[in-house]
Amino acid sequence: MTAEPPLVLDIDGTLTRPEGWGIDPRIFEPLYEWDAPIVIATGKAFPYPIALCHFVGIPELVVAENGGVVYTGDDVFFTADREAARAVVEDYRAAGYDLGWGAADTVNRWRETEIAVSLDQPLEPLREIAAEHGLEVIDTGYAYHVKDTDPNKGEGIVRIADHVGIDPADCVAVGDSINDVSTFETVGRGFAVANADEAAKAAADEVLDGVHAEGTLAVLERVRGTR
Numbered sequence: 001m002t003a004e005p006p007l008v009l010d011i012d013g014t015l016t017r018p019e020g021w022g023i024d025p026r027i028f029e030p031l032y033e034w035d036a037p038i039v040i041a042t043g044k045a046f047p048y049p050i051a052l053c054h055f056v057g058i059p060e061l062v063v064a065e066n067g068g069v070v071y072t073g074d075d076v077f078f079t080a081d082r083e084a085a086r087a088v089v090e091d092y093r094a095a096g097y098d099l100g101w102g103a104a105d106t107v108n109r110w111r112e113t114e115i116a117v118s119l120d121q122p123l124e125p126l127r128e129i130a131a132e133h134g135l136e137v138i139d140t141g142y143a144y145h146v147k148d149t150d151p152n153k154g155e156g157i158v159r160i161a162d163h164v165g166i167d168p169a170d171c172v173a174v175g176d177s178i179n180d181v182s183t184f185e186t187v188g189r190g191f192a193v194a195n196a197d198e199a200a201k202a203a204a205d206e207v208l209d210g211v212h213a214e215g216t217l218a219v220l221e222r223v224r225g226t227r
Contacts, residue, residue, distance in 0.1 A: 004036045004224055006171045008157055008183055009216065011042040011049065012142045013176030014193055016212045023052070024213030030220050032057045037164050039063060039171075041153040043140050043179050045111040046071075061164065063156030066138070066147050066179045068113030070156040072163035079155070080113040080148035084133045088146050089115050091129045097122055107143070113151070116143040140177040141197060154182030172223050174208075174216045175200055191219050 009015060009031075017024045031038060040049040041063035049062040050071070062071040068080040089099065100118025101107045107116050117126055119139070126144060127137045136149045161168045171187040173180070178199040184190030185203060192204035193215035201207045208215035 004034055005188075006036045006161075006166045007031075007034065007038045007220075008041050008153075008171050008173035008187055009038065010173075010175040010177070010180055010183070011040065011044055011052065012140065013195060013212060014174050014216055015052075018212050018214060020195075020212065024217075026217060027213050028056055030217065034058070034220075037061055037160075037166055039157055039160055041157060041173075041175075041180075041183055042066075043116070043143070043145055043177075045108070045116075047110045061160050063153050063160065065111060065113045065151075066145055067151035067153050067156045067182070068147060070159050072160050074163065077159065078112055079151040082111065082113050082115075084135055084148070085113070085115040085146045088126075088130050088133050088135060091132070092117075092126055095125055095129070097125060114145055114147040116145050119143060138178055140179050142177075145179070152182035153179060154186035157183060157186050172219065174219055175204075176212075189223075191215070 015023055015027050038058050039061045042049050043066045046064040046069045049064050050060055053060040061073055070077040100121045130137050130146050135146055138145050168186050169188040173183045173187040173190045175183055176193050176196040180200050181203040190204045192200045192207045194208055195211040210218050
């Protein structure tokens with residue numbers, strides 16, 4: 001077969017510029033021209049990957065909030081309850097800490113199932129408070145995510161794959177963080193960009209030489225037409 005494989009792509013650290021922030025514009029054309037489904041699987045709040053799909057010009061297939069929200073293109077599934085995360089925030093603030101995003105907090109304004117805390121805020125009290133509410137905290141390199149222990153990107157990918165009729169074993173994924181481990185465990189081939197954390201590198205089938213979007217673009221070029 002010569003058709004391109006389905007893709008599963010993280011955003012932050014994977015589609016970003018080499019310096020780490022902002023989408024690298026070089027990824028738009030290859031994704032727009034890709035002749036297979038593309039799943040955007042991210043820790044970002046639900047509207048962000050939806051907007052990315054709009055701007056790239058690809059169908060909306062989205063796993064957001066580390067698996068807490070899944071959009072199959074037809075239906076939205078919420079796999080976690082945000083109330084516990086909100087309770088963690090209340091206790092964290094009561095202990096004298098802050099989420100670190102300012103008064104408007106656009107990072108969390110549209111989140112449905114979890115809460116993100118800035119990396120410049122104290123981690124250990126956040127972990128302790130989250131554990132008291134039965135939640136976990138993961139460090140994606142861009143934020144601390146307070147989330148339910150069950151949902152993950154891999155489960156969301158399986159749900160989308162079932163709906164659109166693709167086999168996860170045929171998918172190629174690129175990621176950079178601990179929240180991509182379940183992705184790599186779900187798909188056929190997983191690639192960690194060079195800037196990935198150790199958990200992602202250990203779970204990936206291959207660690208790339210290129211960082212951020214440079215590594216992702218290299219993978220797209222390599223797997224194009226190889227399915």
